[in-house]
Amino acid sequence: MDFKEVLRAEKEYLIELRREFHKNPEKSWEEYRTSERIKEELDKIGVEYKSCAGTGVVAVIEGAKEGKTVALRADIDALELDEETELSFKSENKGLMHACGHDGHTAMLLTAARALVKTKDQLSGRVKLIFQPAEEMVAGAKELVKEGVLKDVEAILGIHLWSGLKTGKINVEAGPRMASGDYVMINFIGAGGHGSLPQQTVDPIAAASAFVMESQAVMSRESSPLDPVVFTIGKIDSGSRFNIIPSRAELEGTLRCFSEKSRTNASEAIERFANKIAAAYRAEAEVEIKEGTPPTVNDAEIAAYAQKAAAEIVGEDSIISMEKTTGSEDMAYYLNEIPGCLAFVGAGFEDDSKNFPHHHPEFNIDEDSLLIGASLYFNFAFNYLNQ
Numbered sequence: 491m492d493f494k495e496v497l498r499a500e501k502e503y504l505i506e507l508r509r510e511f512h513k514n515p516e517k518s519w520e521e522y523r524t525s526e527r528i529k530e531e532l533d534k535i536g537v538e539y540k541s542c543a544g545t546g547v548v549a550v551i552e553g554a555k556e557g558k559t560v561a562l563r564a565d566i567d568a569l570e571l572d573e574e575t576e577l578s579f580k581s582e583n584k585g586l587m588h589a590c591g592h593d594g595h596t597a598m599l600l601t602a603a604r605a606l607v608k609t610k611d612q613l614s615g616r617v618k619l620i621f622q623p624a625e626e627m628v629a630g631a632k633e634l635v636k637e638g639v640l641k642d643v644e645a646i647l648g649i650h651l652w653s654g655l656k657t658g659k660i661n662v663e664a665g666p667r668m669a670s671g672d673y674v675m676i677n678f679i680g681a682g683g684h685g686s687l688p689q690q691t692v693d694p695i696a697a698a699s700a701f702v703m704e705s706q707a708v709m710s711r712e713s714s715p716l717d718p719v720v721f722t723i724g725k726i727d728s729g730s731r732f733n734i735i736p737s738r739a740e741l742e743g744t745l746r747c748f749s750e751k752s753r754t755n756a757s758e759a760i761e762r763f764a765n766k767i768a769a770a771y772r773a774e775a776e777v778e779i780k781e782g783t784p785p786t787v788n789d790a791e792i793a794a795y796a797q798k799a800a801a802e803i804v805g806e807d808s809i810i811s812m813e814k815t816t817g818s819e820d821m822a823y824y825l826n827e828i829p830g831c832l833a834f835v836g837a838g839f840e841d842d843s844k845n846f847p848h849h850h851p852e853f854n855i856d857e858d859s860l861l862i863g864a865s866l867y868f869n870f871a872f873n874y875l876n877q
């Protein structure tokens with residue numbers, strides 16, 4: 491049976507389903523309707539499932555013969571964002587939008603499931619389908635791992651539709667692909683007083699400002715340019731009035747790294763430098779770094795399987811190299827447990843004026859990318875089990 495024909499027969503279903511999910515976005519941990527619709531579609535094709543991590547759904551397709559278990563993962567949550575597109579199927583839920591492609595991921599995996607059911611007499615082993623909540627909070631995967639979703643799974647594939655790649659192109663390669671994402675909080679503690687008498691105070695704003703300006707130099711001197719580190723302060727909170735020197739200045743930021751070594755080194759440098767700056771201004775510093783998702787690192791062997799599966803869909807010339815990105819993905823939690831990879835499937839339009847970055851209120855995808863993504867899910871699982 492030609493898998494391409496099997497998938498092509500599902501194209502109309504795939505697009506309609508993606509549009510339905512797009513019209514009905516739900517935020518992280520509240521994907522109730524989405525979860526129910528996934529179950530309804532699985533019921534139609536006779537695939538058993540169970541709920542996990544609240545709104546998550548995990549299903550298994552059994553092949554005709556014994557064999558290994560491979561997992562396919564799609565994230566299902568949307569963003570808290572007002573949609574500004576003119577699409578006929580734009581969001582009907584105010585303040586919520588599928589601005590990252592998860593509507594497409596969910597539809598692609600359900601479509602791949604339909605194709606796998608049609609060909610399960612040719613499958614050796616089983617395919618585990620993971621419909622994961624709360625990726626936008628980089629939290630859902632961690633909970634599913636805790637609940638044992640990877641038990642007996644030998645390999646996993648995740649797909650991210652990518653507006654920065656033209657439709658028809660696929661990137662899947664070994665090594666670091668997305669960064670860790672840690673939450674950094676630094677409080678500079680001084681002694682407040684009147685703005686006209688700074689000598690009677692210990693000014694935490696001066697200390698915090700010095701830290702913000704100089705911390706980038708510290709990062710660049712202590713990390714290899716071949717193993718990048720991004721440290722960004724995104725929030726400063728201090729003071730109540732123009733002529734009062736406050737007692738505290740609070741900073742919040744994010745730390746992004748591609749290896750655990752650079753993550754540890756950068757965290758230590760931030761804490762050390764904050765304390766040194768505080769001491770220089772006669773203040774004190776409180777530093778807390780909450781670990782978020784680890785780096786997303788693709789396994790070399792599984793990436794090679796995925797590359798081969800992708801080449802059968804779009805041709806070897808359309809398998810391209812792409813620089814890793816400092817964004818974070820909780821696919822990393824699965825990849826820390828078992829071999830697997832995250833593939834980027836091009837979803838950009840030929841007309842660049844239609845392409846907007848992920849998380850933008852005018853974000854959209856070229857729907858021709860959906861069939862490519864569904865085919866990659868299918869082909870990877872089929873080939874891996876029947877190798």
